[in-house]
Amino acid sequence: MRQAAVPGSGDLAGAPFIISTTEEDLGSPAAESASRPVNRSMHAPEWGMLVALSILWGGSFFFNAIAVKELAPFTTVFLRVGVAALILNAVLPLFGYRLPRAPRIWAVFFGMGLLNNAVPFTLFVWGQTHIASGLASILNATTPLFTVIVAHIFTEDEKLTRNRLLGVLFGFVGVIVMIGPQVLRSLGNDTLAEFACLGAALSYAFAGVFGRRFKRLGVSPVLTATGQVTASAMLLGPVAFIVEQPWAAPVPSLEVIGAVLGLALISTALGYLLYFRLLETAGATNLLLVTFLLPVSSLLLGTLVLGERIVADELLGMALIGAGLLAIDGRGPRLALRWLQG
Numbered sequence: 001m002r003q004a005a006v007p008g009s010g011d012l013a014g015a016p017f018i019i020s021t022t023e024e025d026l027g028s029p030a031a032e033s034a035s036r037p038v039n040r041s042m043h044a045p046e047w048g049m050l051v052a053l054s055i056l057w058g059g060s061f062f063f064n065a066i067a068v069k070e071l072a073p074f075t076t077v078f079l080r081v082g083v084a085a086l087i088l089n090a091v092l093p094l095f096g097y098r099l100p101r102a103p104r105i106w107a108v109f110f111g112m113g114l115l116n117n118a119v120p121f122t123l124f125v126w127g128q129t130h131i132a133s134g135l136a137s138i139l140n141a142t143t144p145l146f147t148v149i150v151a152h153i154f155t156e157d158e159k160l161t162r163n164r165l166l167g168v169l170f171g172f173v174g175v176i177v178m179i180g181p182q183v184l185r186s187l188g189n190d191t192l193a194e195f196a197c198l199g200a201a202l203s204y205a206f207a208g209v210f211g212r213r214f215k216r217l218g219v220s221p222v223l224t225a226t227g228q229v230t231a232s233a234m235l236l237g238p239v240a241f242i243v244e245q246p247w248a249a250p251v252p253s254l255e256v257i258g259a260v261l262g263l264a265l266i267s268t269a270l271g272y273l274l275y276f277r278l279l280e281t282a283g284a285t286n287l288l289l290v291t292f293l294l295p296v297s298s299l300l301l302g303t304l305v306l307g308e309r310i311v312a313d314e315l316l317g318m319a320l321i322g323a324g325l326l327a328i329d330g331r332g333p334r335l336a337l338r339w340l341q342g
Contacts, residue, residue: 054293170324178317
């Protein structure tokens, strides 16, 4: 029995944002261009950034498990993106940037904020009120499996190849092994929480493809990260205040305040600076391989700090998902072929 945590790309088809932009519209010193193909294996510097991003994001499950001990889910998510937005807006002038004013660009910020923050953050925080942080992070590792399908449908340069199809099959077998046959027999609180986390992973997949439009618009990663979390805070603030009335709750402990600051600064502000840089150069499918690395850091944090227990089906499921992601990246089959050929 699993141990529960304490409460706590090319464009989308038909998208209307095919626009020309000016430096004044974007608020940046110069619009960045990129010509590197995205349907490829990543280079060493990109893998380095991916590992760094996994460490930053892996901590979010740990911080969530602490924050939701005393904070309601919408309030936790709003504080996460709200504080991150304040931090990024404060440091933006240091990079020589200012936020754009064009309504059409803000429409994209709000779309990205909904898909990449508001929906998945809320689903994961709610899910962690019922399941352990390590299991939540493993379910998050299904994001690339959804991404290869979404990218195949909505992009021209990240099509589903044989290796990627093999990766999808391996990955979904891993999810079935990890969740267990009880999903097919009954729907309980744990199962609903698991499906909530899978829904969050699907939202991340759409966000990865949707966010590729920032590259074409010439919006830099710094501006994209700042605009996205700012839009997310504007979306989530009214929801948190209306639904949960956080002003009536007790003042949180220093431990919870520290967890919120960790979520905002480490997992969100710094994390999204790396996220959008990688999305620009490596593409949605390659970028979201990061979610396989997240369970490693999250499981270690959950085990060492929260005392959560790692069970065999979680390890086996993670191993199968990992094999799938190696196939998606294309390196696994090539390495196997070289080994067989001696």
